[in-house]
Amino acid sequence: MRTVATALFYRFARLVIGLILLIWTRKQVVGLENVPRRGPVILASNHVNMLDPGLLPVLVPRRIVYMGKAELWKTPIIGPLYGLAGFIPVRRFEADLAALRKAEKALRQNQVLGMFPEGTRSGKPGLGKGQPGTAILALRTGAPIVPVAVSGTEGVTLPRLFFRLTRVRVVFGKPFELPKSRRVSAELVEQCTERIMKEIAMLLPEEYRGVYADLVASQSKEQAEGSGLT
Numbered sequence: 001m002r003t004v005a006t007a008l009f010y011r012f013a014r015l016v017i018g019l020i021l022l023i024w025t026r027k028q029v030v031g032l033e034n035v036p037r038r039g040p041v042i043l044a045s046n047h048v049n050m051l052d053p054g055l056l057p058v059l060v061p062r063r064i065v066y067m068g069k070a071e072l073w074k075t076p077i078i079g080p081l082y083g084l085a086g087f088i089p090v091r092r093f094e095a096d097l098a099a100l101r102k103a104e105k106a107l108r109q110n111q112v113l114g115m116f117p118e119g120t121r122s123g124k125p126g127l128g129k130g131q132p133g134t135a136i137l138a139l140r141t142g143a144p145i146v147p148v149a150v151s152g153t154e155g156v157t158l159p160r161l162f163f164r165l166t167r168v169r170v171v172f173g174k175p176f177e178l179p180k181s182r183r184v185s186a187e188l189v190e191q192c193t194e195r196i197m198k199e200i201a202m203l204l205p206e207e208y209r210g211v212y213a214d215l216v217a218s219q220s221k222e223q224a225e226g227s228g229l230t
Contacts, residue, residue: 127210149203
């Protein structure tokens with residue numbers, strides 16, 4: 001019964017949010033074909049605005065299971081809807097093994113897991129430092145990661161949303177897998193987290209790259225030198 005209720009609510013919410021976005025935003029979507037049509041996958045996106053979790057389900061034809069901070073479930077009226085949508089609450093700043101197991105289960109059931117590696121929304125352009133959760137899940141399950149870059153949603157605020165068209169751009173990068181390892185060490189997780197954030201940053205406009213701007217610039221320079229363009 002809960003599964004049916006979750007599916008119906010997800011479709012209803014997707015329809016409502018889709019109509020709102022259709023009327024009050026202009027979207028440019030690039031690379032949607034990079035999202036696998038079947039099998040487990042992690043969508044790893046930057047997080048600028050509260051709109052972001054609602055935006056991706058409108059674009060991606062598969063149902064997305066999000067991981068979100070547990071505090072959201074305590075929000076009056078809206079809080080219970082996160083559970084109804086089938087999302088996974090996470091206790092931040094601690095090792096939430098229960099949330100990790102639920103996320104692993106979702107991936108092993110060939111579902112799409114939506115994650116924001118920064119751990120919180122920035123509220124403005126500029127990537128923050130990535131947290132290790134996304135890398136840990138990808139390493140433990142072997143699920144491919146699709147980096148997602150969202151820009152323009154910082155302009156979506158209420159009541160401004162209803163009086164001004166907002167231009168939003170969403171780029172889906174090519175899926176990639178992290179190196180397989182028998183031991184998930186802290187050093188490996190840190191390296192893989194940096195790789196995930198770099199992949200997201202490379203899809204973003206320069207002013208959105210935040211703490212990863214220098215890393216992307218350095219790699220771009222190395223690529224240019226290697227190809228003889230400099």
